[in-house]
Amino acid sequence: MSELLKNPRETEKVQEELRRVFDENGDVDESESHKLTYLYSLLGCCQRSSETAPSFTVTYSKRKQRKMCRWWLHQFNGNDFEYIPFGAGRSICPGISFGVANVEFFLAQLLFHFDWKLPNGTKEKGIDVTEVFGATVARKHDLFF
């Protein structure tokens, strides 16, 4: 939501897609979700640039346990670790489908039914996207709109 508010042109494009696909239906459901290519691309970008789960991938060697920062792994191009918002390997998130479906559906509903505006003359550049790290990554300051 923060990224979309910072990029109104992208918001318009994704709303156009959603409203075109679900025009007849009048509401968002799973029936046509395979047609939401722009929404999926945006979600992919956001998951890559702003991770939800800052946990560390733990790898084991014979003698020691090594912790490998997954944000750092995101900087790798051209191998299997370039996109791992749900982790990888044996401890990969088992809730991927449930998690993705909920994020997509919730966001798609809000975009379909509402036009998002920043309050009180706030400019896109004024949105503070500072994050704090814990069990999950969260905004440091609440997002009001």
Ligand code: HEM
């Ligand atoms: C968009 C939503 C979600 C994101 C971004 C996410 C991300 C992650 C990440 C990064 C890990 C660590 C993987 C690793 O250590 O390599 C993880 C683990 C895990 N996730 Fe998720 N997750 C999401 C939703 C869910 C949901 C909905 C459930 C359960 C219903 C779930 C259950 C778990 C469990 C049980 C683990 C531990 C797996 C293990 O250590 O064997 N997650 N998740």
